[in-house]
Amino acid sequence: MGISVEGANKCFGDFQALDDVSIEVPDGSLTALLGPSGSGKSTLLRAIAGLETLDAGRVLIDGEDVSRTPTQKREVGFVFQHYAAFKHMTVYENVGFGLKIRKWKKDKIRARVDELLNLVQLPGLADRYPSQLSGGQRQRMALARALAVQPQVLLLDEPFGALDAKVRKDLRTWLRNLHEEMNVTTIFVTHDQEEAMDVAGQLVVMNQGRVEQSGSADDLYEKPANEFVMSFVGEVNRLGDNFVRPHDIEIVRDRDDSTEEAMVQRIVALGFEIRVELVLGDGTEVWAQLTRGELQRLELQEGQIAYLRPVQAKSFNGAPPSDTSGASTPQGSADGGDAEVSAAV
Amino acid sequence: MEAHAAQSPAAPRSRPLRLPGVGAGLGRGVVVLWLSVIVLLPLAALLDKSLSEGLGHFWSQVTSPQAIQSLKLILVCSLIVVAINAVFGTIVAWLLVRDNFPGKSIVNAIIDLPFALPTIVASLILIELWGKNSPVGVDIALTRAAIVVALCFVTLPFVVRAVQPLLIEMDRDMEEAAASLGAGGFTIFRRIIFPNLLPGLAAGVALAFARALGEYGSVLLFAGGKKDTTVASILIGQQIEQGNESGAAAISIVLLAMALACLLVITLIQRWGSRHERSQVNLAANPVITGAAEEKDDQRE
Numbered sequence: 001m002g003i004s005v006e007g008a009n010k011c012f013g014d015f016q017a018l019d020d021v022s023i024e025v026p027d028g029s030l031t032a033l034l035g036p037s038g039s040g041k042s043t044l045l046r047a048i049a050g051l052e053t054l055d056a057g058r059v060l061i062d063g064e065d066v067s068r069t070p071t072q073k074r075e076v077g078f079v080f081q082h083y084a085a086f087k088h089m090t091v092y093e094n095v096g097f098g099l100k101i102r103k104w105k106k107d108k109i110r111a112r113v114d115e116l117l118n119l120v121q122l123p124g125l126a127d128r129y130p131s132q133l134s135g136g137q138r139q140r141m142a143l144a145r146a147l148a149v150q151p152q153v154l155l156l157d158e159p160f161g162a163l164d165a166k167v168r169k170d171l172r173t174w175l176r177n178l179h180e181e182m183n184v185t186t187i188f189v190t191h192d193q194e195e196a197m198d199v200a201g202q203l204v205v206m207n208q209g210r211v212e213q214s215g216s217a218d219d220l221y222e223k224p225a226n227e228f229v230m231s232f233v234g235e236v237n238r239l240g241d242n243f244v245r246p247h248d249i250e251i252v253r254d255r256d257d258s259t260e261e262a263m264v265q266r267i268v269a270l271g272f273e274i275r276v277e278l279v280l281g282d283g284t285e286v287w288a289q290l291t292r293g294e295l296q297r298l299e300l301q302e303g304q305i306a307y308l309r310p311v312q313a314k315s316f317n318g319a320p321p322s323d324t325s326g327a328s329t330p331q332g333s334a335d336g337g338d339a340e341v342s343a344a345v
Numbered sequence: 346m347e348a349h350a351a352q353s354p355a356a357p358r359s360r361p362l363r364l365p366g367v368g369a370g371l372g373r374g375v376v377v378l379w380l381s382v383i384v385l386l387p388l389a390a391l392l393d394k395s396l397s398e399g400l401g402h403f404w405s406q407v408t409s410p411q412a413i414q415s416l417k418l419i420l421v422c423s424l425i426v427v428a429i430n431a432v433f434g435t436i437v438a439w440l441l442v443r444d445n446f447p448g449k450s451i452v453n454a455i456i457d458l459p460f461a462l463p464t465i466v467a468s469l470i471l472i473e474l475w476g477k478n479s480p481v482g483v484d485i486a487l488t489r490a491a492i493v494v495a496l497c498f499v500t501l502p503f504v505v506r507a508v509q510p511l512l513i514e515m516d517r518d519m520e521e522a523a524a525s526l527g528a529g530g531f532t533i534f535r536r537i538i539f540p541n542l543l544p545g546l547a548a549g550v551a552l553a554f555a556r557a558l559g560e561y562g563s564v565l566l567f568a569g570g571k572k573d574t575t576v577a578s579i580l581i582g583q584q585i586e587q588g589n590e591s592g593a594a595a596i597s598i599v600l601l602a603m604a605l606a607c608l609l610v611i612t613l614i615q616r617w618g619s620r621h622e623r624s625q626v627n628l629a630a631n632p633v634i635t636g637a638a639e640e641k642d643d644q645r646e
Contacts, residue, residue, distance in 0.1 A: 051521050071524045078525040084518035088540045097536075098526035129620075142522075149526060 001062035001152040001185050002027040003048060008057035010043055017043040018054070019209035025187060025202070027062075030179045032200035033189045034232070040209040041189045042157055048187065049155050050074045061152060077146030077184075081158040083138040085130035091117070091141050092126035098149035116144040119178070136167040147182070156188035160195065172199050193233050197221075205229050227316050237286040242313035249288035250309040251276065251298060259307035262286070264300055276300065278308065388601070395594035406595035411580065416599060419576040422489070423557035426496040427504075427550045434504025434553075435546060441505070442512040456506070459499050464562030467498055471567045491568040492576060499563050500553035507549025511542050544618025548611050555607040559600055 003025040010018040017040045025031045033041040046052040048059055050071035058067045066074050086094050095116055096109045104112070117123050120140040122133075130138050139159060146154060159175070160168040176199050179186050190196050196203050197217040204214040205228075213225040217233075224230035230243050237244045239260075252259060262278040265285075269275075274290040288308070290298075300306060396403055406412060440446070441453055459467065471494060476486040485491050515538065523533045561578040568574045570583060577600055584593035 049525055051525070071521075072527045072529060074525075076525055078522065080518045080522060082516070082518060084516060084522040086519055086523070086537060087516075097523065097528075101527045101532060145522070145526070 003153055003185060003187070004060045005044065005048065006058045006060070008044065008047060008059070009055045010040075010047065010052060011055055016209050018047070018057075021057070021206075021209070021211055023204050023211060023214065025185060028183050028185055029202055030176070030186045030200050031188075031202040031204060032196035033187060033204050033206060034191070034193060034196040035206035036191055036232070038208075039206040041191075041206045044206070045155050045157055045187060045189050048153075049076045049078045051078070075149070075152045077149065077151035077154045079139070079142050079146050079154070079156040079159050081161045083130070083135075083142045083162075085138050085142060087130050089129075090126065091122065091128050091130070091133070094130065094141055095126075095144045095148050097145060102149065112148060113144075116148055119147070120144040121174075134167075135163045136171060139163065139171065143178075147184075151184065154182075154184050154186040156186070158189050158191070161190075168195070175199055197233070203233075205232060207232070224314070230314060230316075235287075235289075239280075239284065239286065239310060239313065241315045241317065242310065243315065244286075244310045244313045246275075246287050246289040248310060248312040249286065250311050251278075251288055251290065251294075251300070252307045252309060253298060255307050259309045262306055262308050264302055264304045264306055267295070267300060267302055278306065280308075391594055391597055391601070394591055395598045397594075398591050402591065403595045403598075406589075406592040407599055409592075411575075412577075412592075412596055412599075415575050415577045415580040416596070418489070418492070418574075419558055419578070420603075422492045422496060422576065423554050425493055426500060426557050427554045429493075429497055430500055430504045430553050431546060431550050434501065434549065435508055435542065437501075438505045438508040438512055442509060456502050460502050464499060464560065465566065467563040468495065468566035471495055471498060471563070476567075486567055487569040487571055487574060489568070489574055492564055492574060495563040495567045496557045496560055499560055500557050503553035503556065504546065504549035507545045507552070508542055511545040515541055544614055547614040547618075551607045551611040551614065555604045558603055558607075 003023075005021060005023050008018045008021040010016075019040075021040065021044060023044070033044060035041045043052055047054050048061075050059075050066070050069060054067065058065050060066065061074065061076075086097065089097070092113055095113045099109045099112060113126065114123075117126060120143055122137060122140055122144070125133065125137070125141075130141065133141065139162075143156075143159075156175075160171050163171065172195060175188075188199070201216065202214065203217060203220055205212045205220060207228050212232075213220060213229045215223075220229055220233045224233065227243060230236050235246050237246060237249065255261065260280060262280050264276060265279055266277040267274065268277070269292075272292060274292055274295045275287055276290055276295075277285065277287045279285055286308070298306070395406075437456065441449065441456075462470075471491070472486055474480070475483055475491065475494060477484050485494065519537050519541075520533050523537045528536065559578055560576075561582070564576055565579060565582075568576070570579045575583070577596055581593045581596050581600075584590070584596065
């Protein structure tokens with residue numbers, strides 16, 4: 001079931017959470033809403049679920065306008081960041097909740113719940129209470145609960161946000177496989193660009209209540225529509241009006257017309273990846289990503305003068321960038337997992 | 346997150362709290378002494394007094410028609426009162442937590458008034474409103490209805506204050522999750538909200554019940570000690586005035602036993618209410634299932 005949102009607007013007091021947002025989610029796709037906190041991505045997801053009402057605009061599920069349809073009748077499965085487990089019910093009762101509401105017969109509920117617990121790899125835990133499960137298990141239970149009623153669409157709000165890094169990576173892979181198996185149209189919200197690129201086929205980048213760009217992970221990385229997208233989906237250096245990815249900076253020992261002089265400030269070895277931090281003559285700080293072999297070949301030392309050549313640079317002339325902080329300095333580690341990316345702050 | 350969930354139930358037991366500069370032994374001694382002087386010794390004295398003229402006398406005092414009637418009356422009135430309070434207390438708590446209205450903080454403060462007010466003053470207030478000079482023309486003074494009204498007044502805060510924190514802490518996500526699964530407003534209340542309020546509600550009801558059983562001041566003036574409005578506490582007062590101290594003590598012992606039973610019920614309810622948190626212990630005791638599940642997680646790496 002395809003989902004479209006047309007001209008969505010939503011304010012909370014003075015704060016404009018959604019500013020004329022339109023998105024298109026194809027039937028059967030797995031789409032990520034990606035953005036920093038406060039970008040409106042969760043509000044958009046909740047509006048699709050009917051947990052928020054829009055001030056203006058429409059939500060269509062399978063071509064049908066559901067803007068005035070209450071949550072109960074939208075047939076969406078919703079998964080919350082903090083699981084929203086019914087803590088007074090066992091795993092079995094949690095997963096069977098929607099079926100009981102629909103007045104299914106006991107033996108049919110039993111069969112369906114068993115099937116789902118197998119699907120989410122929690123067999124044998126039916127009689128546990130949520131407090132007896134780990135975070136990852138709780139989230140899989142929540143997913144089974146949402147899937148039990150065979151929703152038209154599955155909506156996940158930062159589903160792995162409360163889990164530790166290792167469990168989060170496992171669940172990503174698992175979610176992708178599950179989606180291939182179930183083929184239900186799925187939208188999930190995340191602030192983690194790596195997670196979004198890992199899991200989703202289509203990404204929608206949001207910032208300050210607006211959609212900045214949507215497309216595949218490759219599109220966003222290779223052809224970012226603006227500075228915000230470029231800096232949000234990957235690391236970026238700013239050189240004048242140009243933006244360059246750290247792996248697109250070449251370091252050479254000899255000067256020529258296409259190079260700029262810089263001083264090597266710091267060399268950080270992160271396993272295979274080497275991170276070289278440099279300062280240009282005008283004080284601009286940039287960093288380049290090298291391999292161990294390249295570093296050895298160059299014989300770079302801290303404090304030494306070297307020459308940079310941007311292999312591939314982008315400029316976004318025209319529309320002034322909404323924000324430039326964080327664009328010219330290294331932005332945390334490559335996985336970006338825990339840190340809220342600061343670009344919109 | 347997971348580590349927190351696994352450890353929290355065991356954490357409070359790990360080390361006894363020590364007062365600075367005071368050994369654990371001395372601390373415990375002080376507590377026992379204090380409790381003895383304030384609570385245990387007077388209770389023992391009361392028990393002794395009630396039995397001072399023999400078990401047979403105790404029994405005849407407790408089973409006299411007068412005593413039975415007064416005990417029955419207070420039991421029935423208290424049950425009615427806590428039933429009313431359970432409903433209205435929950436509604437008040439709900440409005441205070443989930444609604445926003447002008448004067449909310451004033452209402453919130455007024456809830457505690459019956460706690461702070463001397464009960465004899467409560468009695469006077471109630472007589473002014475519902476007595477023979479009633480401005481609304483309803484005179485229920487010196488009737489059994491007056492007992493119920495007076496008890497409602499003094500026990501109002503119990504349910505409200507027991508339910509309120511549970512409502513504040515309740516995870517709203519649960520309600521939204523239930524809605525997304527198709528549950529309507531009434532079903533969400535019945536299946537999600539109410540079960541989570543129940544431990545607090547029950548504890549509040551039990552406390553209100555215990556309080557109502559022994560209420561004296563507010564009932565004394567408003568309902569009086571007429572033949573059909575004499576509740577157990579007032580009967581005790583009358584017995585003392587008539588010089589029957591062992592009889593008064595005997596009825597007191599019955600009230601005491603009922604109050605203790607209430608406390609026991611509260612404890613049981615709270616243990617039951619936290620059953621799904623307590624059951625963490627089983628997790629450690631049953632490593633086979635958990636181990637298998639975690640292993641599966643690992644294999645996907």
